[in-house]
Amino acid sequence: MxxxxxxxxxxxxxxxxxxxxxxxxxxxxxxxxxxxxxxxxxxxxxxxxxxxxxxxxxxxxxxxxxxxxxxxxxxxxxxxxxxxxxxxxxxxxxxxxxxxxxxxxxxxxxxxxxxxxxxxxxxxxxxxxxxxxxxxxxxxxxxxxxxxxxxxxxxxxxxxxxxxxxxxxxxxxxxxxxxxxxxxxxxxFTLAKDVKLQVEFNPARVANYRLVGYENRLLEAEDFNNDRKDAGELGAGHTVTALYEIVPVGSPQPLIDNLKYQTSPAASPGQPNPQSEVLTVKLRYKEPQGNSSKLLAQTLAGPPTAIASATPDFRFAAAVAQFGMLLRQSEQRGSATWAATEQAGQRRPRHRPRRLPGRAWCASCASPRA
CATH class of the missing domain: 3.40.50.410 (von Willebrand factor, type A domain)
Structure with a gap:
C-alpha cells in the first residue's frame, strides 16, 4: 500500500x-x-x-x-x-x-x-x-x-x-x-487478522507429509472454521513461507509402513494417478475490524518436478530449513550433511535474508509473492 x-x-x-x-x-x-x-x-x-x-x-x-x-x-x-x-x-x-x-x-x-x-x-x-x-x-x-x-x-x-x-x-x-x-x-498496518492456513493433501498423490518448523503455530483441525479462535495477523506486503516434506505415493522408501485403510485409492507405480490435484490450500481471515471470517482456496495440480529446476528462492529456503534441522540435530534430518546444505544454498535470494535468533528458518524471506 x-x-x-x-x-x-x-x-x-x-x-x-x-x-x-x-x-x-x-x-x-x-x-x-x-x-x-x-x-x-x-x-x-x-x-x-x-x-x-x-x-x-x-x-x-x-x-x-x-x-x-x-x-x-x-x-x-x-x-x-x-x-x-x-x-x-x-x-x-x-x-x-x-x-x-x-x-x-x-x-x-x-x-x-x-x-x-x-x-x-x-x-x-x-x-x-x-x-x-x-x-x-x-x-x-x-x-x-x-x-x-x-x-x-x-x-x-x-x-x-x-x-x-x-x-x-x-x-x-x-x-x-x-x-x-x-x-x-x-x-x-494490519490488512487481515486471525489468518489461518490449512493444507489438505490428496492421498492419491501424497502418501505422507510433515510440516517443517512452525511447531508453536499449529492449530487443531476444528479450529480452522472456529471464528472465536485467535490466530495471526498479516500486514501490507507481508509474505509467509511454509515448507512441507512429502512422500509421494509409490515411493520405494516410505517413512512409515503402508496403511491398511485409505480414504481414497492410491496410485500404483507406473500407473496414472486417479486425480491430478496434489493439494488444496485454504486461507481464512477477518477484516481488521471484522468478526466473521472469509474463505479463500487454491488447488495445486501437475506433475512432480526435480528440485534442481526449482526457483533459486525455493532452493535457498529449503537449504535454510535443512541447516536448521542439522543445528538442532533433528531426527528428521535424514542423510543431510553440512556440505550438501552449503551447496544447495549457494544461490542467494534477491534480497538480504531476515535474521531472527533461535529460528530454523525465516518466515518472510525467500518467498515468491502470491
Whole structure:
C-alpha cells in the first residue's frame, strides 16, 4: 500500500528503559529506529511516547506527525536505568492510545524491549491476559525485540500474537530501517487478522507429509472454521513461507509402513494417478475490524518436478530449513550433511535474508509473492 493511502495512525511508542537496555544494541538502537519511523509520519498521524523501568511514565502526550522535532526531542531524552515494570507500562500505553482512538484509523502500541520483565505482571500468563483484554478495544500491539543474552524471543513473539500484531527482531540499524521504513505499511498496518492456513493433501498423490518448523503455530483441525479462535495477523506486503516434506505415493522408501485403510485409492507405480490435484490450500481471515471470517482456496495440480529446476528462492529456503534441522540435530534430518546444505544454498535470494535468533528458518524471506 502507498503511504498516502494508509489510514491515519494513532501510535504509542512503549520503550523499555530498564538497566538491561543500557547496551549499544538495545536502547540506542531502538531510539535510532524510532527516529527513522518518525520520518514516515504524516500530519494526520499522532504519536505518544511511554517509558517504563521501575515505574511507567508518559514522556510525550499524543503529538501530530507535523511536529517531528518535538517527537524526536522526546526520543532523545530516553535513558536506561532501573528494573522492568512491563505490566504498568503496557497499561499506561493502552490508556494513552485510547485517548486518541480513531475508529477508522490504525491504533497501535509499539513495544520495544529485550523482554526481561521482572516487576508487576512478570509471568507469561499475566502479561498475555493483560494484552488479550486490551486487544478487544481495537488497539493492536507490535513488538520490537533487541539485544542478546537475556533476550526473551519466544515470550515477545507470544505477546505480539496475543495482541493482534507482529514481532520483529532488530539487530542493527539496517534491520530497523527495513522493519520501520521499507516495510512501514506491513509492520504497522494490519490488512487481515486471525489468518489461518490449512493444507489438505490428496492421498492419491501424497502418501505422507510433515510440516517443517512452525511447531508453536499449529492449530487443531476444528479450529480452522472456529471464528472465536485467535490466530495471526498479516500486514501490507507481508509474505509467509511454509515448507512441507512429502512422500509421494509409490515411493520405494516410505517413512512409515503402508496403511491398511485409505480414504481414497492410491496410485500404483507406473500407473496414472486417479486425480491430478496434489493439494488444496485454504486461507481464512477477518477484516481488521471484522468478526466473521472469509474463505479463500487454491488447488495445486501437475506433475512432480526435480528440485534442481526449482526457483533459486525455493532452493535457498529449503537449504535454510535443512541447516536448521542439522543445528538442532533433528531426527528428521535424514542423510543431510553440512556440505550438501552449503551447496544447495549457494544461490542467494534477491534480497538480504531476515535474521531472527533461535529460528530454523525465516518466515518472510525467500518467498515468491502470491
Amino acid at each position: 502507498e503511504l498516502a493511502s494508509l489510514p491515519p495512525a494513532n501510535l504509542v511508542f512503549l520503550v523499555d528503559v530498564s538497566g538491561s537496555m543500557d547496551q549499544d544494541d538495545k536502547l540506542p538502537l531502538v531510539k535510532a529506529g524510532l527516529k527513522l519511523l518518525v520520518k514516515q509520519l504524516r500530519p494526520q498521524d499522532h504519536v505518544a511516547l511511554v517509558a517504563y523501568a521501575g515505574a511507567a511514565g508518559l514522556v510525550l502526550p499524543p503529538t501530530s506527525g507535523s511536529q517531528p522535532q518535538v517527537i524526536l526531542h522526546a526520543i532523545n531524552r530516553l535513558q536506561a536505568g532501573g528494573s522492568t515494570a512491563g505490566g504498568a507500562g503496557l497499561r499506561l500505553a493502552y490508556a494513552t492510545a485510547m485517548q486518541r482512538f480513531n475508529k477508522e484509523g490504525n491504533n497501535r502500541v509499539i513495544l520495544a524491549t529485550d523482554g526481561d520483565f521482572n516487576v508487576g505482571e512478570s509471568s507469561d500468563q499475566a502479561m498475555e491476559q493483560l494484552i488479550v483484554d486490551q486487544r478487544e478495544s481495537g488497539v493492536f500491539l507490535t513488538v520490537l525485540g533487541c539485544g542478546r543474552g537475556n533476550l526473551r524471543d519466544a515470550r515477545m513473539e507470544t505477546l505480539a500474537d496475543k495482541g493482534n500484531g507482529n514481532y520483529a527482531y532488530l539487530d542493527n540499524l539496517d534491520e530497523a530501517g527495513r522493519v520501520l521504513v521499507a516495510q512501514f505499511g506491513g509492520t504497522l
